[in-house]
Amino acid sequence: MHDVTLYFDAISPYSWLALMEAEGFAQQHQVAWRVRPVVYAKLLDANGLVGPAESPAKRRYTFEDVFRLSAVRGLAFKGPPAHPFRSLEALRTVWLFRDAPNALELARTVVDGAWGRGLDLTDVGVLSELVSEAGCDARDLAQRLQAPETKAGLAACTQEALDARAFGVPTFVHEGEVFWGHDRLPLLAQRLAGTLPPVPRVVGKILDRPRAADRKRAPGR
Numbered sequence: 001m002h003d004v005t006l007y008f009d010a011i012s013p014y015s016w017l018a019l020m021e022a023e024g025f026a027q028q029h030q031v032a033w034r035v036r037p038v039v040y041a042k043l044l045d046a047n048g049l050v051g052p053a054e055s056p057a058k059r060r061y062t063f064e065d066v067f068r069l070s071a072v073r074g075l076a077f078k079g080p081p082a083h084p085f086r087s088l089e090a091l092r093t094v095w096l097f098r099d100a101p102n103a104l105e106l107a108r109t110v111v112d113g114a115w116g117r118g119l120d121l122t123d124v125g126v127l128s129e130l131v132s133e134a135g136c137d138a139r140d141l142a143q144r145l146q147a148p149e150t151k152a153g154l155a156a157c158t159q160e161a162l163d164a165r166a167f168g169v170p171t172f173v174h175e176g177e178v179f180w181g182h183d184r185l186p187l188l189a190q191r192l193a194g195t196l197p198p199v200p201r202v203v204g205k206i207l208d209r210p211r212a213a214d215r216k217r218a219p220g221r
Helices: 013-029 040-046 056-073 088-096 103-115 124-133 141-145 148-163 182-193 201-207
Strands: 002-008 031-037 171-174 177-180
Touching (some): 002 013, 002 182, 013 103, 013 182, 031 148, 088 103, 088 148, 177 182
């Protein structure tokens, strides 16, 4: 069995696509998922990046892309009532059940609530229903989401992702190697099978080479 950490944020439709594929991938490649919610905005800030929703052209393309990908996979795609949206409560919800036997199912149910069913994940009542639907205990969920240890736990997961060199979501980490994006699952599969060549030392040498040009940032960036 291969242990793989999956870092995700419910705000990301690509995280949704990854979660919807994760169970089948696990069965096919003998993977034990370690599901960890993270605050995508914190990853972006720490790496000096902006999200796709912050660029009008990229925002439009993202939704078109996700529609195509979901159609090919036979997934219903409705999208959340608003985007971007505050995903903290949804992430804290998943954090509470992160080590439960059905943690993957809970994460998938919550995130699919937004992207597959069009539900509002900022509504704790909706989250409670999704938690119950996934077979978890939703009692006192609102209070548990506001507990200091819950907030600190999500922050710790986010820092863990940063320490693992994650800069976006979804990110998969296996034995210290990072695979970013749901479309990198085939590469992860090859790594697990031992058929993917290791990253050669020349990559490190390339990274050590000097920068010869830098793009000027647009005003306000």
